[in-house]
Amino acid sequence: MSYLVLARKSRPQTFAQVVGQKAVVRTLQNGLVQNRVPHALIFSGVRGTGKTTLARIMAKALNCEKGEPPEPCNECRSCKEIMAGSSVDLHEVDGASNRGIQEIRELKENIRFMPTSSKFKIIIIDEVHMLTTEAFNALLKTLEEPPEHVYFMFATTELHKVPVTILSRCQRYELKRVSHAELSAHFASLAEQEGISIDESALNMVVREAGGSVRDGLSLLDQVFSYCGDNVTGEEVADVLGLVSHEVIADLARALLAKDIATALDCLEKVYSYGMDIKRFINELLAWFRNLVVCSVSKDPAALLDLPADELALLQEVAGTHSSQTLFMMFNLLLEGLEKAAFSPRPRFAVEMTFIRAVQVDDVVPVTDLLTRLDDVLAGVALPQQQVARQTMPSQQSSQIPQQVSQPGQGRGTIMPPPPSSSQAVPSAEVEKKKEPEPVIPPPQEPPPVEEQRPPEPDPPEKLVGATGRSPLPQDTGAPVSSGAHTKDVRKLWPGFVQYVQERVQWMAAALKSSSSVRLENGVLTVNYDDSADCMLLGNKENLVQLTEYAMDYFQEELEVTFKVPNSSACATDSNGAAAVRQERKKLANDALVLAAVDIFSGQVGDIRVGARFRGTLNEEKNDE
Numbered sequence: 001m002s003y004l005v006l007a008r009k010s011r012p013q014t015f016a017q018v019v020g021q022k023a024v025v026r027t028l029q030n031g032l033v034q035n036r037v038p039h040a041l042i043f044s045g046v047r048g049t050g051k052t053t054l055a056r057i058m059a060k061a062l063n064c065e066k067g068e069p070p071e072p073c074n075e076c077r078s079c080k081e082i083m084a085g086s087s088v089d090l091h092e093v094d095g096a097s098n099r100g101i102q103e104i105r106e107l108k109e110n111i112r113f114m115p116t117s118s119k120f121k122i123i124i125i126d127e128v129h130m131l132t133t134e135a136f137n138a139l140l141k142t143l144e145e146p147p148e149h150v151y152f153m154f155a156t157t158e159l160h161k162v163p164v165t166i167l168s169r170c171q172r173y174e175l176k177r178v179s180h181a182e183l184s185a186h187f188a189s190l191a192e193q194e195g196i197s198i199d200e201s202a203l204n205m206v207v208r209e210a211g212g213s214v215r216d217g218l219s220l221l222d223q224v225f226s227y228c229g230d231n232v233t234g235e236e237v238a239d240v241l242g243l244v245s246h247e248v249i250a251d252l253a254r255a256l257l258a259k260d261i262a263t264a265l266d267c268l269e270k271v272y273s274y275g276m277d278i279k280r281f282i283n284e285l286l287a288w289f290r291n292l293v294v295c296s297v298s299k300d301p302a303a304l305l306d307l308p309a310d311e312l313a314l315l316q317e318v319a320g321t322h323s324s325q326t327l328f329m330m331f332n333l334l335l336e337g338l339e340k341a342a343f344s345p346r347p348r349f350a351v352e353m354t355f356i357r358a359v360q361v362d363d364v365v366p367v368t369d370l371l372t373r374l375d376d377v378l379a380g381v382a383l384p385q386q387q388v389a390r391q392t393m394p395s396q397q398s399s400q401i402p403q404q405v406s407q408p409g410q411g412r413g414t415i416m417p418p419p420p421s422s423s424q425a426v427p428s429a430e431v432e433k434k435k436e437p438e439p440v441i442p443p444p445q446e447p448p449p450v451e452e453q454r455p456p457e458p459d460p461p462e463k464l465v466g467a468t469g470r471s472p473l474p475q476d477t478g479a480p481v482s483s484g485a486h487t488k489d490v491r492k493l494w495p496g497f498v499q500y501v502q503e504r505v506q507w508m509a510a511a512l513k514s515s516s517s518v519r520l521e522n523g524v525l526t527v528n529y530d531d532s533a534d535c536m537l538l539g540n541k542e543n544l545v546q547l548t549e550y551a552m553d554y555f556q557e558e559l560e561v562t563f564k565v566p567n568s569s570a571c572a573t574d575s576n577g578a579a580a581v582r583q584e585r586k587k588l589a590n591d592a593l594v595l596a597a598v599d600i601f602s603g604q605v606g607d608i609r610v611g612a613r614f615r616g617t618l619n620e621e622k623n624d625e
Helices: 022-033 051-063 077-084 101-110 133-144 180-193 200-210 214-228 234-241 246-257 261-273 278-297 309-319 324-342 347-359 367-380 395-400 428-434 490-502 506-513 541-555 576-589 592-601 611-624
Strands: 040-044 090-094 121-126 150-156 171-174 517-521 524-528 560-564
Touching (some): 022 051, 051 077, 051 121, 090 101, 101 133, 180 214, 200 234, 214 234, 246 324, 278 309, 278 324, 278 347, 367 592, 490 506, 490 517, 506 541, 541 560
Parallel strands (some): 040 150, 040 171, 090 121, 121 150, 524 560
Antiparallel strands (some): 517 524
């Protein structure tokens, strides 16, 4: 006789031998004991979990002549015929190949007759979801009111494809995937019966590849036994099945999380040297990171992850060193990149680029940590008493402001002078010597208003707000700011400005290069052109605002840009362009968030650049007006 594979040799013959389906087995056993077996049963679940096996055991239990319910005896004539597949009262139909209405009609004719040698006629239809709609319709009436001597038992891997009219006439039993521990114990017992020694790592590999299917695992176990002989090791199982041990996947995951691209690429080289299929490798890596995320967010990952103890401990160790946000971000990056790699003509290259991208992304910092740091900063900031009175002048002009300090007995309010700028700073010891004794200041109670002395309007400074002064900037009058006598030779600076613009907008720089001459006088930058076609695009309102912004940034002063063409008004510009930029800068400098940030961090506002995003908003507001 030919060799009988383990999947057939070890097929359960009693309910007690069924692996991993305790709930279903208990329900069927109680139905047999209490004589409450329905006339139609449907078993659903993934492949290799025991659907057809349970149907055959039920057939034996119903027709058993000697055994006591619920277990069949496996010794009587009926049990032996069913086990040998020769029972005339048991009809097994393959729904995939006998799926038409004609086969169902023949089946209906057959069940009209009484059983030949058994108590009942048993009809088992495997893969019942493959029947046609007409076949299901032909079965409806018989299934609803079958003869008393007939039992129907269906098996399917795709329960959702079975019509609800059929499901409503059957009692459903959904079989689950067999757990890792139950499969390991079952396979270890079979290996012992076969006289073969198998180590734990090899057993875990086979169980993981089985995916909860007993039949799949038995087929792999047969292959491993044939290759390894009497002693099975993890290395041999990896070789024969083309697998990579979870240690390699763990090393790869650690390398990616540690931003160690060299180690990650070395692990990838090992995977390819093993000959592992790229899609399987991708699934293994994604499954590993998914398990890391589960370990990071779950208090009891063992209840959610059906894994061996050593692998679960390794996952918890890695997950404990990284935040759940970082692990989730890494999973999403790999999911996006590896999905493309699976369908790439050069999958290895795509995987390598995905790894490089993943290691270049910084870790995620939780928002709660940032808020905690900000709270610490706020708690550590002690605003000096003299900063309560805000200065209305720029810091570099503060030395010119007359200081009014009330003498003792002359008033209850005091205006403290602003702190000196960095250029006027003196050692604190010298200040103490020169200072008059501080007057005793009673608690402030409705201080009288102090007349404020304003110096002449200063030229616009380069720094809009000083280190300690955050007063609002004066409102713009709309006229160009006079820059006085300029010391800059614009003709020498012009090539550098054109290069500055070229790095940002190439077409604008090309238009500037075609100018015939340029002049900077009294805050007005005049660009002369011989042909109006060269400056027509620059004269556009939006482009002019952008060019004015670039000019202010480069020359570090308030400017108005105009174009001049002899005997032509084609490039006439709007004088409000520069004013709009200045107004927008001052509006941003007086923003509540900016002022709050200056107070909190004791900083200063430097150059304000409107940028393309704000220019669009500015133009929209002007258009609305």
